[in-house]
Amino acid sequence: MKNFADDWSSEQLYQALASRDARFDGKFFVGVSSTGIYCRPVCRVRLPQLKNCSFFATAAQAEAADFRPCLRCRPEQAPGWSTTDAVDTLAEQAARLIDRGDTDQLTELAERLGTSDRHLRRLFKRRFGVTPGQYLRTRRLLLAKALLTDTRLPVLQVAELAGFGSASRFHEQFRSRYRLSPGQLRRRAISGKAGGKDVGLRFRLGYRPPFDWDGLLDYFGGRSLEGVEAVIEQSYCRAVALSDPQGRLHEGWMRLRPALSGHAIELSLSDSLAAVIPQCLARVRALFDLDADPDRINQSLGSLASGRPGLRVPGAWDGFELACRAVLGQLVSVRAASTLAGRVAVLADRSVATPWPEVHRRFPLPEEFLALGETALGESGINRRSAAALATIAKAVVDNILDLAPGADPKAAREGLLSIHGIGDWTFQYIALRALRWPDxxxxxxxxxxxxxxxxxxxxxxxxxxxxxxxxxxxxxxxxxxxx
Incomplete structure (x- = not known):
């Protein structure tokens, strides 16, 4: 990954800061020595003098230099970096796993990457200017800041969701880094909202413009699984299920729609998903390709992208669900594939209460799919070869042999998928594109x-x-x- 802040001079970065152009959002952060605060390049505060500015590639670098996040522009809402930037080195793969929220134990992280703690720390420090521990700590603190600002969840639950081992450790690190207690930040956030009204679990997720929201809705709407997801009044709604770090399953609903202001979308979650908020945030960013860099992409595509500069590659809420769609979509129309995948959801019969009559069931998890049986799938119109291929994929996912999550190694996924009878290159490429978020x-x-x-x-x-x-x-x- 080439860091934007490393490639440009301080003078060039200052000009980008002065422009407040949203296309630079998330590509760098600026720390202001006169205030001790760091901001996104889109922050609307008065432009600081260049001599007071320090530029950083990541929020973790800014916080390691003892800058505090701006309460106005909220660095935790900035777009991230795209999947293509995350596969060049072990350090970047580690950063992607941390951002995905897959692990909060650095020893486990090193084991997953097939290296030692010491070697990973050395590579990470060389690449990002901070240790994996500092990077993880910044992620935890910024997540906690978002939860304190955007929700009314109890402070103790915020500490747990953000990955802090104890409430005392959370309070200590939060006050030390941000010079505010969690309670003080919560009170500021409440006073800043109209009437202090509790709006439930609602989050703003930033993106870099342009952003073709209508194109994404058309795509998802044309392939929606009946009962599982729907486009309703310019919003994308669906039923979901995720397991928390302790293995407990949480079912609920989500809704995505454009934010009323700024370059962001608004995510609403049912209260039943409070324990899996971090996973939901990561999955939604991948689902709607919020971390894409349109300028960089369009420069490479040239005239091909001229008519649709805000195009995004639609992702997938769940890798196994996308694999089902891909396998069932072999040699049939888009609508036929969606119908067959919808029958899998009907057969699994996992009901979920939502505010919309159109959305009332969720797609089965891999382990639930395995319990359906080949006979029942055949009676639903799914041929034996497809059923067998999907069962093999489900078993591999359950056994942690096959990783279909965003940022997973495409070479390993290719090897695993192509070894399954009935899976060819088209199916792998489609899964890699939408589930693994592999842009090439x-x-x-x-x-x-x-x-x-x-x-x-x-x-x-x-x-x-x-x-x-x-x-x-x-x-x-x-x-x-x-x-x-």
Missing amino acids: AFPAGDLGVKKALGMIKPAEAEQIAERWRPWRGYAVFHLWRSLV
Whole structure:
């Protein structure tokens, strides 16, 4: 990953700061020595003097330099960095796993990456200028800050959700870093809201413009699973289930819609999902491709992107669900694939109460899918080969042999998926693109891709697509959209 703040001079970064251009949001942070506060480049406070500015690639670097996060622009709401930036080194893979909230134990993190604690710390410090522990601590503190500001969850629950081992440790670190107690920040947040009204679990998630919200809604709406998800009044709604770190399952609903102001979307969650808020936030960012960098992508794609500069690659709420859609979508229409996947949800019969009659069940987890049985799937119209392939995928996911989460190693996923009878390159590429969030995935043999390129051979499509690396996945969606 090339850090934006490393590539530009202080003078250039200062000009970007002065522009307050949202396209720079999340690419760097600025610490102001006269206040001891660090901000996003879109912050609307008075522009500081250049001599008082220090620029950082990450929030963790700013906090390691003893700057406190701005309470106005809220660095925790900034877009992150895209998946393509996270696979070059062990350090970047570690940062991605921390951002995903997959682990809060550095020993476990090193084990997952097949290295030692000491070696990982050395690589991480060299790459990011902070240790993994400092990076993780900043993530915890910023998550706690978001929960204290955006929800009325008890402070003790906030400490637990943010990954602090004890309330006393949480209070100590929070006050030491931010010069406010958690209670003081909560009171400030409440007083700043109209009437101090409790709006439930509601969060703002930033993105870099342009952002084609309507295009995403059209895509999800055209492939929605009946009863599981729906587009309702310009919002995306669905039923979900996630396990907390202790293995307890939490079911509920979520709704996404454009924020009333700024470059952000608003996420609402049912109270039943309070224990899995961190996982929900990470999954939604991947689902709606909120960390994409349109300027950088569009420069690589050239004229192909000119008509749809805000295009995003739709993600997946769950990797196994997306794998089901991909396998069931082989050689059938989009609508037929959605119908078959919807039948899997009907067969699993996992009801969830939501505010919308259109959304009343969730998709089964891999272990729940395994309990359905080949006979029942066959009676629902799913052929034996597809059922067997999906059972193999589900078993591999349950056994932690196959990782289908955003940022997972595409090479390992390819090896695992292609070893399954009935899984070919198209299926892998589609899963890699939407579930793994691998932006260079390219299904060269896809009929839509071949049509858009003039019905050429896959090898010729591969050759043409070389110019679009490492964003060939975005090129695929531009090609598909060109056929509509």
